[in-house]
Amino acid sequence: MKDYYQILGVERDATVEVIKKRFRQLARESHPDANPDDPTAEERFREIAEAYEVLSDPQKRARFDRGEEFGADLFSNFGGLDEILSQFFGGAGGFGFGRGGAPSRRGQDVVVAVDLELAEAAFGVSRDISFVAPAMCTVCDGSGAAEGHSPVSCPTCGGRGQVQATRNTFLGAMTTVAECHSCRGRGAIIEEKCPNCVGGGRISQEIVLPVEIPPGVDDGTRLRLPGRGGAGEFGSAPGDLYVQVKLLPDSRFERLGSDLHHQIRLGMAEAALGSIVRVPLIEGDDVDVDIPPGTQPGTVFRIARKGVPHLRRRGRGDLLVNVDVAVPDKLTAEQEAALRTYAELRGEQPLLPKRKRKRR
Numbered sequence: 001m002k003d004y005y006q007i008l009g010v011e012r013d014a015t016v017e018v019i020k021k022r023f024r025q026l027a028r029e030s031h032p033d034a035n036p037d038d039p040t041a042e043e044r045f046r047e048i049a050e051a052y053e054v055l056s057d058p059q060k061r062a063r064f065d066r067g068e069e070f071g072a073d074l075f076s077n078f079g080g081l082d083e084i085l086s087q088f089f090g091g092a093g094g095f096g097f098g099r100g101g102a103p104s105r106r107g108q109d110v111v112v113a114v115d116l117e118l119a120e121a122a123f124g125v126s127r128d129i130s131f132v133a134p135a136m137c138t139v140c141d142g143s144g145a146a147e148g149h150s151p152v153s154c155p156t157c158g159g160r161g162q163v164q165a166t167r168n169t170f171l172g173a174m175t176t177v178a179e180c181h182s183c184r185g186r187g188a189i190i191e192e193k194c195p196n197c198v199g200g201g202r203i204s205q206e207i208v209l210p211v212e213i214p215p216g217v218d219d220g221t222r223l224r225l226p227g228r229g230g231a232g233e234f235g236s237a238p239g240d241l242y243v244q245v246k247l248l249p250d251s252r253f254e255r256l257g258s259d260l261h262h263q264i265r266l267g268m269a270e271a272a273l274g275s276i277v278r279v280p281l282i283e284g285d286d287v288d289v290d291i292p293p294g295t296q297p298g299t300v301f302r303i304a305r306k307g308v309p310h311l312r313r314r315g316r317g318d319l320l321v322n323v324d325v326a327v328p329d330k331l332t333a334e335q336e337a338a339l340r341t342y343a344e345l346r347g348e349q350p351l352l353p354k355r356k357r358k359r360r
Helices: 004-008 016-030 041-055 058-065 081-089 118-123 268-273 333-346
Strands: 110-116 125-136 162-169 172-179 202-213 222-225 241-247 254-256 259-267 275-280 286-291 300-303 319-326
Touching (some): 004 016, 004 041, 041 058, 110 118, 110 125, 110 202, 118 125, 118 241, 202 222, 202 241, 259 268, 268 275, 268 319, 275 319, 286 300
Parallel strands (some): 110 241
Antiparallel strands (some): 125 202, 162 172, 254 259, 275 286, 300 319
């Protein structure tokens, strides 16, 4: 006795909705039209349909659970396997795997990289973007037909863009829908082709497009311009243009999100006694930063709202000034003497000069 639960791959307490969902999945995967090279596909598909017919009907399912077997008249009261498939997949009484209409000839998407300086990315900039893509033929206005001519209805599909084929199988009438090979799904054919685009309605050309880069973009930001990519075929929608930002290095700043980091290097005396340091701003000006006495290496001074504007929202990040203290690696005799005097006052014990060191 066949185990219909095992055939569908469901639990014995599965709900009708679970059974329907599983049957829909298996029917698409196992249908003979989808497996033309598999000689076992028809038998497997019939088993799946048989299992669904039993388990989806409460009375038949109860009979099966009691151990009753079903004969060849399993589908007689349901109207045939064809009706089961039509419930799930539509079609004129058949199982249509084909397209439901003329195919979309949407234009191709285009991705263009643009290099930006830090200030351009921060405050926005207008750029002319150049790329090569299909564009509508201006000679025939995209129709593909020569001057004085127009596309005519396809005689093969009658202008529908698709053709149907019905064949009788042991499962019933099977109807497949496919794109018309004569008109490639357009529903029309071109008898006299445009000499400029050779009937394609499009030509490949360089397109120059002004693009507004908004403030706050960062490295890797991708901007989408709907409908500005390659032209669609025969009046179909154009593709999209994607502008991908590449941020060029800046010797003054490191950008982390909307914040900018700037490194300053202080001498030991400047850090110990305090100082005033000029720090650049992304706008191009400078600002004075007060360094208090006793500033330690790694100290960070925050200048609020002097970073990068936020993308598509108000406000700006901050400018963070990171302090590094430089230790001299070479000293004059006078500098060394002064530093040793300072060390003596501090109670520090630096190494003696090499000429005065004694070996033990």
